[in-house]
Amino acid sequence: MSSNGRRAVLGLVFACALPMLAAYLVYLGWRPDHGVNHGDLLETRALPAAQLTDLAGQRFSSEALRGKWQLLTIQSPSCDQRCQRLLYVMRQVRLTQGENMGRVGQLWLLAGSGVPEATLLAEHPEMLVARAADPAWYAAFPVASELSAHVYLVDPLGNLVLRYEGSADPQGMIKDLTRLLKVSQIG
Numbered sequence: 001m002s003s004n005g006r007r008a009v010l011g012l013v014f015a016c017a018l019p020m021l022a023a024y025l026v027y028l029g030w031r032p033d034h035g036v037n038h039g040d041l042l043e044t045r046a047l048p049a050a051q052l053t054d055l056a057g058q059r060f061s062s063e064a065l066r067g068k069w070q071l072l073t074i075q076s077p078s079c080d081q082r083c084q085r086l087l088y089v090m091r092q093v094r095l096t097q098g099e100n101m102g103r104v105g106q107l108w109l110l111a112g113s114g115v116p117e118a119t120l121l122a123e124h125p126e127m128l129v130a131r132a133a134d135p136a137w138y139a140a141f142p143v144a145s146e147l148s149a150h151v152y153l154v155d156p157l158g159n160l161v162l163r164y165e166g167s168a169d170p171q172g173m174i175k176d177l178t179r180l181l182k183v184s185q186i187g
Contacts, residue, residue: 036179038172039153039162040144046158047140051133055115059133062158068105069180069187070154071173074138074147077114084120086151086166091124093173100181111138111147153177156187 050062071090075083106127153162
């Protein structure tokens with residue numbers, strides 16, 4: 001075989017092997033810095049079953065929340081400016097889902113005693129407001145800074161999926177939820 005023939009064969013082998021070698025090296029070591037989600041992707045874990053109480057004092061199980069994607073925040077009943085903003089964002093994110101908004105629920109878990117103002121509750125008629133009978137249930141939510149600084153997304157099976165900082169861009173929440181509703185076969 002001539003020198004030109006050897007070079008051609010080696011060039012062909014190299015051209016075929018290079019993509020395989022690159023793919024193998026990427027598989028072993030490279031990890032993207034950020035995925036397509038805008039919230040913090042949480043380790044999948046189911047929320048523990050718990051007894052919840054609504055504002056009227058009616059008890060229900062956290063299992064009743066299953067079947068819908070839930071936007072959830074844990075806030076004090078006094079609800080400061082940050083709390084009001086988070087409740088507003090949760091409502092708007094749900095409303096932007098259009099025909100799919102029935103697949104999304106909103107839950108305000110009360111941390112502490114007291115009842116929220118009636119005017120605030122009137123602004124969010126679709127939101128379920130509840131209190132956990134067992135304070136340890138609040139410990140199931142992973143916290144980056146403080147518990148009231150987040151909005152959580154819970155899937156229809158009762159698993160924590162994403163966590164958003166209170167200062168997060170609502171457009172990112174909308175995009176994440178739209179994508180999940182599009183590909184989800186449940187809820």
